[in-house]
Amino acid sequence: MAVARPETVLGDFDDARFEHFAERYRFEREGDGYRVEVDGESHEIAFTFGFDPLQQYLVAAPRGRLQVLGAAWDARPAAQGGQRWFHLHPDEPVPRSDVLHWEGLAGRWNSQCAECHSTHLLRGYQPAQDAYATRWSDLDVACEACHGPGSRHVAWADDGASEAADRGLAVDLTGGAHWAFVAGEAIARRTGEPSAREIGTCAPCHSRRSRLVEAPEPGRPFLDGYRPALLEPGLYFADGQIEGEVYVWGSFLQSRMFAAGVVCSDCHEPHGLRIPAPDAACAKCHRPEVFAVPSHHHHAPDSPGASCVACHMPARTYMGVDVRHDHGFRVPRPELSEAIGAPNTCTGCHGGRSAGWAAEALAGWNGPRRPGPSDPAVVLNAGRHRLPGAGAALARLGQDSQRPAIVRASALALLGAQLDPTTAPAVHRSLVARDGLVRLAAVAAAGALPARERFEAVAPRLADPLRAVRVDAAHVALTVPAELRRPEPRLAPALAEYRAAQVATADHPESQVNLGDLELRLGHPAAARRAYERAVAFAPQFVPAYVERADLERRMGDEPAAERVLRAGLAAVPDSADLHHALGLLEVRAGRHAEAREELARAHALAPNDARYAYVYGIALHSAGDEEAALRVLEEAHRAHPGDAAVLRALVALHRDRGEIQAALRYEAALRASSPPAP
Numbered sequence: 001m002a003v004a005r006p007e008t009v010l011g012d013f014d015d016a017r018f019e020h021f022a023e024r025y026r027f028e029r030e031g032d033g034y035r036v037e038v039d040g041e042s043h044e045i046a047f048t049f050g051f052d053p054l055q056q057y058l059v060a061a062p063r064g065r066l067q068v069l070g071a072a073w074d075a076r077p078a079a080q081g082g083q084r085w086f087h088l089h090p091d092e093p094v095p096r097s098d099v100l101h102w103e104g105l106a107g108r109w110n111s112q113c114a115e116c117h118s119t120h121l122l123r124g125y126q127p128a129q130d131a132y133a134t135r136w137s138d139l140d141v142a143c144e145a146c147h148g149p150g151s152r153h154v155a156w157a158d159d160g161a162s163e164a165a166d167r168g169l170a171v172d173l174t175g176g177a178h179w180a181f182v183a184g185e186a187i188a189r190r191t192g193e194p195s196a197r198e199i200g201t202c203a204p205c206h207s208r209r210s211r212l213v214e215a216p217e218p219g220r221p222f223l224d225g226y227r228p229a230l231l232e233p234g235l236y237f238a239d240g241q242i243e244g245e246v247y248v249w250g251s252f253l254q255s256r257m258f259a260a261g262v263v264c265s266d267c268h269e270p271h272g273l274r275i276p277a278p279d280a281a282c283a284k285c286h287r288p289e290v291f292a293v294p295s296h297h298h299h300a301p302d303s304p305g306a307s308c309v310a311c312h313m314p315a316r317t318y319m320g321v322d323v324r325h326d327h328g329f330r331v332p333r334p335e336l337s338e339a340i341g342a343p344n345t346c347t348g349c350h351g352g353r354s355a356g357w358a359a360e361a362l363a364g365w366n367g368p369r370r371p372g373p374s375d376p377a378v379v380l381n382a383g384r385h386r387l388p389g390a391g392a393a394l395a396r397l398g399q400d401s402q403r404p405a406i407v408r409a410s411a412l413a414l415l416g417a418q419l420d421p422t423t424a425p426a427v428h429r430s431l432v433a434r435d436g437l438v439r440l441a442a443v444a445a446a447g448a449l450p451a452r453e454r455f456e457a458v459a460p461r462l463a464d465p466l467r468a469v470r471v472d473a474a475h476v477a478l479t480v481p482a483e484l485r486r487p488e489p490r491l492a493p494a495l496a497e498y499r500a501a502q503v504a505t506a507d508h509p510e511s512q513v514n515l516g517d518l519e520l521r522l523g524h525p526a527a528a529r530r531a532y533e534r535a536v537a538f539a540p541q542f543v544p545a546y547v548e549r550a551d552l553e554r555r556m557g558d559e560p561a562a563e564r565v566l567r568a569g570l571a572a573v574p575d576s577a578d579l580h581h582a583l584g585l586l587e588v589r590a591g592r593h594a595e596a597r598e599e600l601a602r603a604h605a606l607a608p609n610d611a612r613y614a615y616v617y618g619i620a621l622h623s624a625g626d627e628e629a630a631l632r633v634l635e636e637a638h639r640a641h642p643g644d645a646a647v648l649r650a651l652v653a654l655h656r657d658r659g660e661i662q663a664a665l666r667y668e669a670a671l672r673a674s675s676p677p678a679p
Helices: 144-149 151-158 199-207 256-260 278-283 310-314 334-340 345-349 355-366 375-385 390-398 403-417 424-430 435-447 451-463 467-478 489-506 509-521 527-540 543-555 558-571 577-589 593-606 611-622 628-638 645-657 663-675
Strands: 016-020 024-028 032-039 041-049 054-061 065-068 071-074 083-089 178-180 189-191 209-211 227-229 317-318 322-325
Touching: 016 083, 024 083, 041 065, 054 334, 054 558, 071 144, 199 227, 209 489, 227 467, 278 310, 310 345, 310 375, 334 345, 334 355, 334 375, 334 451, 345 355, 345 663, 375 390, 375 403, 390 424, 390 435, 390 558, 403 424, 403 435, 424 435, 435 451, 435 467, 451 467, 451 489, 467 489, 509 527, 509 558, 527 543, 543 558, 543 577, 558 577, 577 593, 577 611, 593 611, 611 628, 611 645
Parallel strands: none
Antiparallel strands: 016 024, 024 032, 032 041, 041 054, 054 065, 054 071, 071 083, 178 189, 209 227, 317 322
16 A cells, blocks of 8 residues: 555556446546546545555555556556556446445445555544554554554664564564475475464455454454354355455465474565476475376476476356465365366366366376365355255254364254254364354354353353353354343453444444344344444345344334334345345234245345245245245255255145145155154
């Protein structure tokens, strides 16, 4: 990040024009200053943001905001398609009403970008004014962003740079490890211990996560200041490969490199932002005479397929031109593409070839490989689709200490949505796991336990050493009805941390909804309503705010108010399945069954892969006497979600009531296979 000056601006501001659907840009230079006109409104460019492979531009907006333009400069050489203006959402118009419009929350530097690109950043968000007084010590990333306060280091240097091991650094990231080859071995061995803090220091800016405090302290454990995302759909494929923009940490934690003790600086030079040629970095620990040869990579020497990175670090492109590599360093597995639809790097290079072709080729090199039912990728895929037997498999994976912690945690997170008495012990055992990421996921999964058992399970975690675990434990504990909670002195301080975590990101609609839910559970409906209203004001397209506000009005006995809220939400987001579903349920309660079916049908059409919406719509059709349509909807839902117990129970009941006993027994057998038999 830099002040916009001739030496920092890369883009063409020589009266350049750019159009994106109906949005028109004009870029101009005024002396040493720069301006952009967007749809007739002129803005001064305050800062540049980035330089390779693209550069973005920040403009000042009212109430202390800095907004990132939707148009960016492609800084790559012209021969690579660069030296042009392009839009970060190239395939669709982004009107001002859209949550992704650059003038909205998604384009707000203060809340979306700043903390990873400046040092000692304090957002200074003021909820009452919905304004910012953002401050920083360094505009860009400086030494103290990673090493903490530097006064002791300066004193150490002024005193003659003694032999002090930590050189006066508040956060010393120097480890005692190095890598060396042992005679006769192909892979280097580590001697000594790596820095215990390094990966946790890099993680906050190289992961998808939410912040728990206003200004996390450098050097503290990662989970003390942040709550990271796990291997979730949309972010990662079921086998753990990157899908969304996830910034390295989550893929690296899955790797054998991480398990062996490799840290970021073994490959990356953190101060100069340089790495050696990628294959040269690999050669530091992997003997080229063993690995950089056709007998290993099975490609012609010096061809693209002979590169370590090509096979073991598949790339995806984000922000239009930014190519980023998966850091899972996994062996290509095209057989998983056949089994669960995960991508594979073989067919990524060999266009037009099938995953079956690639699997056969690899089998010819190394022997056939078939994904078994306990393969983590198969288990996570089964959990995502609630396939028969998924719960038991997730429970086993969540407790498998030989698997990466992020894989175990992801299994437990999925298990929470399909927990039963046979798999609940896995959650209880995981609540005391050594790894904080596993405990964090176990706390969330414990939210599905029966109320009294739930409270007893998470109560010890209210005093967990890691803030993220304490915060989630407080949230889960508060979902238990007050009459079932025993006196627990650890609850109040953990709840205070939970509230502080939401206040730290109070300019996000998600945090306002969380605050509203908290106030509602504490018996403060007026405060809850205000929080939901703030969420809508921040982001008029944030659907959960409407749903939660409508539910509040329902609880307060004001169904007309609930209906007004839902219809206002649909005016802002007409294609929201959640809002149509909620309105359909309201219509059912009001006795307007024909209108209810229309809304429930719309929800099912908008989200055909949501088993619950299909189930509710199917039941509504059955209640209206349209049994054939009900069966069609439910059977289609069963094919998509063969382990969904609610859909199976409905199919058993409908076929039984029609006298179709064999069909009923067939679905009953599937129900037994997918979960313990109900009484």
